[in-house]
Amino acid sequence: MDLNRDQLLVAYRKMRTIRSFEEKLGELVAAGKMGGFMHLYTGEEAVAVGVCAHLSDDDIVTSTHRGHGHCIAKGVDVAGMMAELFGRATGICKGKGGSMHIADLDRGMLGANGIVGAGIPLATGAGLSAKLRRTGHVAVAFFGDGASNQGSFHESLNMAANWKLPVLYVVENNGFGEFTPTEFVIPVKDIAVRATSYGMKSLIADGMDFFDVFEKTDEALDHCRRGEGPVLLECKTYRFGGHFVGDPLVYRSKEEAEDWIQNHDPLDGFENHVIEAGLVDTDDLRRIDHEVREILEAAVTAAEAAPFPDLSELTTDVYGEATR
Amino acid sequence: MSRILTFGAAINEAIYIAMKSDPSVILMGEDVAGGGNRDGDGIDEMGGVLGTTKGLVKHFPDRVLDTPISEMGLMGTGVGAAATGMRPIVELMFMDFLGTCLDPLLNQASKLRYMLGGKARIPLTVRTVSGAGMQAAAQHSQSLYWITTGIPGLKTVIPSNPADAKGLLLAAIRDDDPVIFCEPKLVLGSKGEVPEGDYEIPIGKANLVREGGDVTLIGFGGTVSICLKAAKQLAAEDGIEADVLDLRSLQPLDEEAILATLSRTGRVVIVDESTPRCSIATDIAALCVDRGFDFLEAPVKRVTAPHGPVPFSRPLEQAYIPSAASVIAAVRAQG
Numbered sequence: 190m191d192l193n194r195d196q197l198l199v200a201y202r203k204m205r206t207i208r209s210f211e212e213k214l215g216e217l218v219a220a221g222k223m224g225g226f227m228h229l230y231t232g233e234e235a236v237a238v239g240v241c242a243h244l245s246d247d248d249i250v251t252s253t254h255r256g257h258g259h260c261i262a263k264g265v266d267v268a269g270m271m272a273e274l275f276g277r278a279t280g281i282c283k284g285k286g287g288s289m290h291i292a293d294l295d296r297g298m299l300g301a302n303g304i305v306g307a308g309i310p311l312a313t314g315a316g317l318s319a320k321l322r323r324t325g326h327v328a329v330a331f332f333g334d335g336a337s338n339q340g341s342f343h344e345s346l347n348m349a350a351n352w353k354l355p356v357l358y359v360v361e362n363n364g365f366g367e368f369t370p371t372e373f374v375i376p377v378k379d380i381a382v383r384a385t386s387y388g389m390k391s392l393i394a395d396g397m398d399f400f401d402v403f404e405k406t407d408e409a410l411d412h413c414r415r416g417e418g419p420v421l422l423e424c425k426t427y428r429f430g431g432h433f434v435g436d437p438l439v440y441r442s443k444e445e446a447e448d449w450i451q452n453h454d455p456l457d458g459f460e461n462h463v464i465e466a467g468l469v470d471t472d473d474l475r476r477i478d479h480e481v482r483e484i485l486e487a488a489v490t491a492a493e494a495a496p497f498p499d500l501s502e503l504t505t506d507v508y509g510e511a512t513r
Numbered sequence: 514m515s516r517i518l519t520f521g522a523a524i525n526e527a528i529y530i531a532m533k534s535d536p537s538v539i540l541m542g543e544d545v546a547g548g549g550n551r552d553g554d555g556i557d558e559m560g561g562v563l564g565t566t567k568g569l570v571k572h573f574p575d576r577v578l579d580t581p582i583s584e585m586g587l588m589g590t591g592v593g594a595a596a597t598g599m600r601p602i603v604e605l606m607f608m609d610f611l612g613t614c615l616d617p618l619l620n621q622a623s624k625l626r627y628m629l630g631g632k633a634r635i636p637l638t639v640r641t642v643s644g645a646g647m648q649a650a651a652q653h654s655q656s657l658y659w660i661t662t663g664i665p666g667l668k669t670v671i672p673s674n675p676a677d678a679k680g681l682l683l684a685a686i687r688d689d690d691p692v693i694f695c696e697p698k699l700v701l702g703s704k705g706e707v708p709e710g711d712y713e714i715p716i717g718k719a720n721l722v723r724e725g726g727d728v729t730l731i732g733f734g735g736t737v738s739i740c741l742k743a744a745k746q747l748a749a750e751d752g753i754e755a756d757v758l759d760l761r762s763l764q765p766l767d768e769e770a771i772l773a774t775l776s777r778t779g780r781v782v783i784v785d786e787s788t789p790r791c792s793i794a795t796d797i798a799a800l801c802v803d804r805g806f807d808f809l810e811a812p813v814k815r816v817t818a819p820h821g822p823v824p825f826s827r828p829l830e831q832a833y834i835p836s837a838a839s840v841i842a843a844v845r846a847q848g
Contacts, residue, residue: 249597283630290628299596300629304620310586311621314593314601321539321575322598341616344586351581506631507665509689 192403197469200242200399202477204234204456207258209481210267211430213489214257214274218434222493223274225287230258232397232429235455236361237262239394239402240329240422243410246297249315249328251308253361254289255428256301259331265293271488277495284498285506306339308332309358313345316356316419327355327413335366337380346421350387353418357409360421361396363428368440384421396426397453400462427453515676518707520700521565523675524640527682528566528602530711532573535600538686541578541587542604542640546570548579562606563642563701584614588639592622595637595691602686607653608643608695611660622691623666637691638682643671644735644786645823645834646698654698654823654830656734656787661693662763663791669763670716671695673737675705677761680714688716697786699735699834717765721774725754728780728844731771731797733760736784736835743840753844763793771797772805779810782843784835789817811847816840 192200211229218227230237233255241262244250252259260270265281273280273291280286281293292300299315302308312330319326336342337360349356360380364371377383384391390412394405402424409420427449431438438446463469518526532538545566547559560567570577580587584605591603605614618639625633645654661669668690672678678696685692722737723744730740737759744755756774760767775781781801785794794815801813816835824830 249593251593281630282628282632285630286628290624292629292632294596294629294632299593299633300625302621304616307589307616307621310589310617311593311596313586314590314595314599315597316593317590318594318597318599321594322537328593328597340583341585341589344581344583345590347581348583348586348590352578506627508668509626509634 194469196242197463198473198477200238201459201474202481203238203262204399204459205477205481206267207234207237207261208456209485210257210261213485215430215434217489224276226254227288227434228255228432229430229434230255232449232455233361233363233426234258235399235402235459236359236396236424236426237331239399240357240359240406242403243406244297244327244329246295247324247326249297249299249312249326251299251312251315251330252301253308253332253336254301254303254305255333256291257288260291260293260298260301263298264296265298267484268488268491269293271485272492272495275492275495276497277492278498278502279492279495283502283506285502306332306336306341309336309341309345312356313349313354316349316354317352320352320354325414327357327410329357329359331359331361333366334360334362334364334371334375334380337383338374346384346387346389346419349419350389353416355413355416356419357406357413358419358421360423361426362423363426365428365432365441367432379423381421381423389419389421391421391423393423393425396424397455397458399455399459515706515708517704518675519702519704520675520678520696521563523679523707524565524682524696525567525569526707527679528569529572531683531686532569532576534711537598537600538602539576539578539594539599540566540569540602540604541580541591543580543582543606545604546577546579561604566604584610585617588614589617589621591637592617592635595622595635596625596633600636600686602638602640605639605641608641608657609652609655611657618661618667618691619664623664626690627666634689635691636689638685638694639691640682640694640696642698642701643695644697644699645830646735648825648827648830649698650825651822656697658693658695658763659787659792662793666691668692668716668765669695670761671697671734671763672761673700673732673734673759674703676707677714679707680712681716681761683711684713684716687713692716695734697735699786700738714761717762717767719767719770720759720761721756721770722759723755723757725756726777727753727755728782728847729756729758729774729778730840731758731760731781731783733763733793735786739835739837739840740784742837743844746837747841747844751845755844768800768804771800772808775801775805776808779808780844780847782814782816782840784816784840786835787818788820789815790820792817814843814847816843
């Protein structure tokens, strides 16, 4: 499946937006301008963008505590996201969700999730809904290697495989569950093999390579949409930063991280590929870099100027209608 | 028109009506269809561990879904389906199993509307059998509605009779918020008049089932009939006429109905099948003191189970459950 120039530029713009958005957040937190627990997606951009390039607003995704990338890849407005992270009334969730619950159902983004593995059954339910309503849509659960040890993962895969639900389970294996190396807690090299227990199809992609993720997702979703059941797609990736902003990173070697950052950056890889193949011009990419920076600066300025939620919002949206 | 139905049959009828009138309603859980061959070879389905949902799969073969024994997975799947266009009724076989599937309720269903700034709605109903009375012992007999009541974003209802069960369940299924629907074992086998057709009992409204004026007995679920029995005996033996208030809904709580009866009687005994700490009884006692202090003519009394697990042995289990005698003793102790 070949991508045309416009599609390539959209993909690059999304990956660049994620990278710049996350770097901006790092600066804002360091400057004491933003609070809360902040988990950045830097380094994993190719996974969210490579997968979501295949999805429409009506396809549902569930995400993780590291969810900004999935939001941006799914098309959630970055100004609304920035305002949310500043806790403003203009935030995409009215300032009530924050980083770990950032979401936009209008874009089919059912939410980041502060509970590891909790999004997996939610996506399973969205897949059940799509199947029963015969919408032809799919659901995608993004989660980490750590979540693949939760019961919610195994229970969901069994149910989805049994019911042949149109769900793509994307495990982002970034090598660390919080601070503990994956190999310390998982006795198999490839998480993808866990699909075998449930009679499910699985695939492994190089999560640092947009094109590989894109191709494997295409194959996986084709399987889901044909009614042949769910797929487990393992994307091997790396978290450039720590578990959260402020992580002292004492538990991994600088050399290891430098190697990934210098030699496996998904944006560099994308750029090298498309330039060498003559698909887009360097100028196009630099123009996008510039536009993204301006959009984010404007988003920060607007968010900082926006009002905080009225205190009457404290207990609204707990229940629908007039229920207290 | 009405006829005599069991509590379970009233629930079955409510689910049938809801599924018939709305194609987005699905029923899912362990054994809700309960196997059987649905192609007419004569092998019957189980219809749930107590047979409550028997027959529904024949009417709605695509929407009555047997799940694996995976409470976390099935509850989370129910929440996800509710967030994306379905109106699921999830059966949690016994309320004690809340421990295996709390996260989808505690951190997902209850909070998604709020966390998404009001954009999500979770029209999920969780039906669950609660309480003691079948010698099911410590892990199949708990009344854990105090947990769900205490989680903002969830509603919790608990009917005391078949007619209420049908009307409250229809209201719960059609509610756009997650509702925990308790089916207390003490009344699960009871029979009563149940109106035919489609009707709802509003969630959040208590029902004054007996007017007396001397003392208020507050019950819900299985303790309403205990209150009524005590009221009858108090009238006969002490000449005390009791108001009996059936809460029907624990969250939202009908505070005004509680205060209205208290304002007439000045005395209140709250009868709760669960353990006493952090309980509904304790919560309502606080309400009576906080907002009803000026009405009180006697100490607020609570009649609850003891702070201990539900025992197996029949006499011990009977002693565990609040009795009419213990309610009468509490009223008499008020002087």
